[in-house]
Each structure stands twice: as structure tokens, then as C-alpha cells.
Amino acid sequence: QVQLVESGGGLVKPGGSLRLSCAASGFTFTNYYMSWIRQAPGKGLEWVSHISNRGSTTYYAESMQGRFTISRDNAKNSVYLQMNSLRAEDTAVYYCVRLVGANAQLDYWGQGTLVTVSS
Amino acid sequence: SYELTQPPSVSVSPGQTASITCSGDKLGDKYACWYQQRPGQSPLLVIYQDKKRPSGIPERFSGSNSANTATLTISGTQAMDEADYFCQAWDSGTVVFGGGTKLTVL
Numbered sequence: 260q261v262q263l264v265e266s267g268g269g270l271v272k273p274g275g276s277l278r279l280s281c282a283a284s285g286f287t288f289t290n291y292y293m294s295w296i297r298q299a300p301g302k303g304l305e306w307v308s309h310i311s312n313r314g315s316t317t318y319y320a321e322s323m324q325g326r327f328t329i330s331r332d333n334a335k336n337s338v339y340l341q342m343n344s345l346r347a348e349d350t351a352v353y354y355c356v357r358l359v360g361a362n363a364q365l366d367y368w369g370q371g372t373l374v375t376v377s378s
Numbered sequence: 379s380y381e382l383t384q385p386p387s388v389s390v391s392p393g394q395t396a397s398i399t400c401s402g403d404k405l406g407d408k409y410a411c412w413y414q415q416r417p418g419q420s421p422l423l424v425i426y427q428d429k430k431r432p433s434g435i436p437e438r439f440s441g442s443n444s445a446n447t448a449t450l451t452i453s454g455t456q457a458m459d460e461a462d463y464f465c466q467a468w469d470s471g472t473v474v475f476g477g478g479t480k481l482t483v484l
Contacts, residue, residue, distance in 0.1 A: 306473035
């Protein structure tokens with residue numbers, strides 16, 4: 260069965276950095292785009308970024324452009340999110356999500372990892 | 379930037395039909411998806427490509443999309459359907475979510 264397991268969340272000070280990881284299993288990783296979606300406490304869903312199946316193409320939400328970097332290691336069935344210059348408003352649960360393809364549905368979600376940006 | 383608008387809340391009696399709308403400019407020209415999120419859980423895809431149900435999603439969940447509005451319909455609503463529902467579409471290579479609708483079954 261499809262499993263997506265995030266790790267790397269935690270408490271970080273404003274201006275700090277954090278790297279999230281997502282380990283995927285139960286499917287052919289190289290056939291799928293992968294995405295990060297976040298949800299601030301008590302708020303809705305916000306798309307962060309996604310990456311093509313080979314890692315050649317990446318997309319970012321405007322507010323994350325230049326601060327966040329998505330990458331993947333197909334040999335390790337893993338996707339990552341490097342987050343720099345973190346702000347209080349980046350506090351959220353970050354979900355790793357499988358994307359069937361460009362302009363397609365987000366069909367499997369991980370359990371999420373909480374990132375808290377606070378001094 | 380593209381926006382999707384949902385009503386903040388919808389209430390329905392058990393066994394009745396619940397309809398949740400999602401509005402966006404020419405949304406009918408795009409595919410709409412719907413996600414269910416129960417308290418404390420991750421979102422779950424319940425409708426994709428406007429009206430298709432993933433494996434394991436009950437038949438009481440259905441979708442439609444036309445003109446500027448996509449609609450998620452839950453027939454014979456059950457207590458377990460009480461959750462937040464989010465619509466989603468793509469615009470210019472980016473993922474857009476609606477603000478979410480809290481469905482209360484009472």
C-alpha cells in the first residue's frame with residue numbers, strides 16, 4: 260500500500276532553516292510527481308511546491324519562491340523540502356503528497372509534520 | 379491569482395443530501411477535485427476530474443462542474459461524513475485550494 264512518511268519538523272527560530280524529508284513506499288516512485296502542501300493551525304490547505312517525476316521541473320507558490328527548495332532522490336524514494344528564512348507565518352503542518360501528474364489529482368497524503376517558527 | 383470560493387459551513391440532517399459548492403472564474407473549463415478532512419486526520423481525495431471517485435470512496439459521494447461552479451454532493455449523509463471539505467483546481471501550473479467548508483451532520 261502507498262505510504263508517505265514525513266520527518267524533520269520541529270521548532271525553529273525566525274530566520275532559521277529546516278529540511279523536511281518524505282519517505283515513499285508501496286508504489287513506483289519514478290512514475291509520480293510529488294508535492295508539499297501545508298496547513299496552518301485551524302486554517303485551510305495551501306500548496307507549497309511540486310516536482311516532476313524525474314526532478315527536472317519544480318514549481319513554487321509565490322510566497323515560498325526563493326526561500327524554499329524542493330528536491331527528490333529517486334534512488335532513495337524520497338522527496339525533500341529545504342526551508343530557509345523561515346517566518347512565523349510558515350508555522351503549519353506540512354504534508355507530503357503524491358501527485359498523479361501535472362494538472363492532476365493529489366491522491367495520497369502523508370500524516371504530516373509540524374513546523375513551528377517562533378522565538 | 380486564481381481564487382476558489384466555498385461557503386464556510388453547510389449543515390445537513392442524517393440521511394439527507396448535502397451539497398457543497400466551489401466557485402471560480404470559468405472553473406468548468408478546468409478539472410475540480412474534492413478532499414475530505416476529518417478532525418485530526420490528513421486530507422483524503424474523494425472526487426477527482428470533476429466526478430470520478432477513487433477506489434474505496436462510497437457511491438454516495440458525487441461531483442459535477444459547469445460554468446463557474448463545481449459541486450460536491452453527498453447523498454444519504456451519514457454522521458461519519460462530518461468533516462471539512464476542500465475543493466481544488468489547477469491554474470497556470472499551480473495548485474489552488476478553496477477555503478474549505480465545514481460540513482455538520484445534525
